[in-house]
Amino acid sequence: MRLVPTASRLSEDGAAIARSLHHPEAFANVFDRHFAFVHRYVARRAGRDRADDVASQTFTVAFAHRGRYRDDLGTARPWLLGIATNLLRAEYRGDARAASILDRLEGEPVVVPSFSSPAADASADLNDDNRLTNALSRIDPGQRDALLLHALGELSYAEIAAALEIPIGTVRSRISRACAALRTELEPPASVAGPRRNHA
């Protein structure tokens, strides 16, 4: 049995994707609706330079696999952010050089891509972001993905569960753990030597 939904029950994204199965150019509507948000999500996670490539790739990957899109959430945004998240993870896994650098940097501050003018680089906010970048780099990747999809991607727990295909209970515990880990990592230097995250 194949599920053939009626167009009237689909969201705008769902209708565009359904139409794109036979009229591929209709997928451009999905791009127009979500590219800016996806790009900014990736830029906040990984920096502007990588955002250009990853955000673009997100939509070509989504287009190639649009036959599996499910419209239960009424928006393609969780699906697209899930793809972007996986691309970032895949890129990280495949980048041995980056991994090697990260290994060497373990315990050292991580260089933060700047989105501000040089004058603003000395601002307290950027210093704060530097510390947060450093802390985020140390927590478990699965926990980090859930946390950033929630905080930066503005997804609900249910949407994260759909995006990452994990139970809500797991989303809940990952975000809770990520916050607890961040709290530890952001503690004053005297306490920083506490337990490290397990990067399984």
Added chain:
Amino acid sequence: MLEELERVRAYRDDAPEPDVATTLAARAELLEAIRDEPRTAIRDEPRTDGTSKLRKVQRRRRLALAGGLAAAGVAVAGVLGFHTATAPQSALAKQMNQLAHVAAGQAWTGIPGPGQYLYTASQSLTESDTMGNGKECSVSQVQHRQIWIATDGAGAIGETNDGSQFTSAADRAVCASAFNITDPASQNNSWSNRFPAGGLSLPTNDWKSLSTDPETLLKQVHQRDGGPNLPSEWFENISDFMRESDVPPAIRAALYQATALIPGVKLLGRQNDPTGQTGLGVAYYANGQPTHELIFDQQSGRLLAEEYFDKSGKLTDWSAYTDQKIVDAVPNYPMEQSGPSSSSGTGTAPQPGQATTSTPTNSAASKAPGVS
């Protein structure tokens, strides 16, 4: 937790929107992919990134069965040597020991045989927060979930989400006044998906490597699950291990005993979960308030529910595991999907699988919306 979330929400908030040139370049790349696609070959693979996203599913449960496990058939707890020697004798320890004896006396019926699946049905309520400018409001949503997992990792997941609701009248008022949210996305929706071999996994591939000594097992479970080395995390590790799982009776027995070893865990006695299931409750306490409660069926030892509380002790999130059994097949639902699935009313309401053998289940399971 809210403090950390607020901080991350502000993270790199000065990141700009993509400029016109970037947007046009990406759009052109997409249009090129559209032009290049063979009109007759829409890919139907669930992969989204060319990597093994499916293997991310149930990552915590990515524990494909070892070859020996599938052949093991029915194993009894004695094979692993049920641990009793060092159990403390607090009221909590006594109750957990009783649960451990119940589990240890059971045959291991949780192994799906060839062509069979471990089926688990659950409901969860989750709150989502909206915050800013010092104000916060929340909405909640109930999810009904079913999962079928075979020993080779093939299976299916089906979920139905109820419409979101404001958590309270106060939340409704704050959402409206501070964030102009008056309708919290009230539509119901559902989705389902089948997974090929290796797509899902059962958590007991390496059960032979796990100790039946509660203290040792607690360390092992924590090492596998990760997280801060804190009692609250150990409690979370145990619940992680018992969700939608087929943990062998002896390991299950040791897990109950390990629960009693965690500082801050208290016995709550008989408790009802939000779906009406009744069982033995234990909770981890911080600052005099429960933060995470587990409810176990005293007849089967099965995890019935888990509940999460905020700092004031108010119940915020919960999951109730309403049914678990071995079934012969995934029913017609979930069905093949060739395109976007509709959100409601298309005959995708979850239906339970056919039971052939069953662990003891609570009668409340049949009352669970989305399961009956």
